[in-house]
Amino acid sequence: MPNRKRVVEVLTQDVVGAQRFNGLIGECVTMPTKNYDAVQDGAAAILERVARAVDWPRLLEEASFRHMHLHPDRRPEPREWSPAEGVCGECLAEALLADDIGAPNWEKHPMSPREQDGTDWPSIVAANLRHRRAAHWHPFQATRKEDQRGRTAD
Template sequence: MPNRRRVVEVLTQDAVGAQQWNGARGECVTMPTDAYYAVQDAMTAVLERVARAVDWPRLLTEAASRHLVVHPDLEPDDRHWNPAAGAVCGECLCEALLADDRGAPNWRDHPVSPREQPHTDWPRVVADNLHHRAASHYHPYRDAPRTT
């Protein structure tokens, strides 16, 4: 399954829970089908914003740095190695993406990035706070001038 689809499906299920579908008619039985697809579209928008917000050169640099420290002997035939990714495995990309911004990661002392919100019911928190949203608020990624 492509990463985009997988991420959108995970986020959608987090937001609305598991739904039942009538396979013959292609309709959602437990909520309006159009509403389900609207949530999927919203989760796609979230993914696209995250992808644009990532500093990809920094991510790749940090992942390569971690890889050299944590997996110095990883050979091309090992199961986590992907030659297309260069000197970085998926585990190192994940850890670099989740690294906090308190300076350069010290992968030797802290090879695993913090997981500070593993049990947060994020859809509930967002729903509880949507009444604070105002169209006039500045949005740093949407409203910031483009530099490229």
């Protein structure tokens, strides 16, 4: 299964739970299909946003560094080292999840933190959507406008 499809399905299931489909007509029978499709579109938008946010050269470099240090099957001479050469999926995933500001010490901490694994993120997001502001909203613009009218900002 393509990674995009897998990620979209996992995120969709996190939001709406497991749903049943009529295999003959491809329609969701436990919720309106158009709503299910809308959640999938939202999940795809999240994936696209994450893909744009990742610093891919840094990710490849950190994954390569981890792979070089933790996998004895690949210990090239320093002059032969190049990012992404022979990097495994485990090292890519750990580099993506790494939260160190500098270069991670992979030998001391070979696994990245998994602090949010059990978090019910869809419920948290749903509970806070009421605080959502327009995409173009900026807190300093609102403060200046309120100050201009003689009001104090929050």
